[in-house]
Amino acid sequence: MKIYSPKGNQSLLVINQKKSSKVLINNVVLLKGDINYTTFYLKNGNKKVVARTLKFFEAYLQTHGFLRIHRSYIINPNFIKECSESHDFLTMINGLKANISRRRKHTLKFS
Numbered sequence: 001m002k003i004y005s006p007k008g009n010q011s012l013l014v015i016n017q018k019k020s021s022k023v024l025i026n027n028v029v030l031l032k033g034d035i036n037y038t039t040f041y042l043k044n045g046n047k048k049v050v051a052r053t054l055k056f057f058e059a060y061l062q063t064h065g066f067l068r069i070h071r072s073y074i075i076n077p078n079f080i081k082e083c084s085e086s087h088d089f090l091t092m093i094n095g096l097k098a099n100i101s102r103r104r105k106h107t108l109k110f111s
Contacts, residue, residue, distance in 0.1 A: 010064065012057075014040065014048050023048060025064050029092050031057060031074040041096055043079070067107050073098040083108075 010025045027043045033054035040048040058068055068074050069090070079093045087105060090098045100108065 014050050016048060016050055021048065025061070028061075028066075028076055029079040029094050030076065030096060030098055031061070031066075032098075033072045033074075041092075041094060043094070045094060069104050069107060070099045070101045077108075 011022045012025065014021050014023050023040055023042065029041045029043055031054060032039045032041065036051060036053055038050050038052050038054055038057060040050065042048070054068070054072070054074055058066075058074060061074055062068075065078070066074050066076055075090065075092065075098055081091045081093045083090050087100060087108075089100055090108075092098065
């Protein structure tokens with residue numbers, strides 16, 4: 001992972017099947033992990049799949065306000081649309097639902 005700072009915007013260099021693309025951190029809605037692959041879901045509806053685990057991205061993204069809410073999800077709290085009544089999952093602005101594990105509910109503040 002390489003980190004760039006063009007004009008104050010932090011970005012990640014995502015390498016996928018010998019192609020690389022730059023992803024602005026402010027455009028990442030959520031990351032979904034599936035064994036050794038991570039899918040980046042972006043604000044514009046695009047998604048990027050990377051052959052890295054969520055743990056690889058977790059520490060860096062936490063410094064940018066991202067939250068690990070499940071072993072399969074890291075979310076950007078700026079893009080939360082709503083929370084279920086039972087606080088079991090979040091709906092993001094792009095319509096994706098992300099499960100919240102019981103162990104990690106404390107990372108979110110429900111009002």
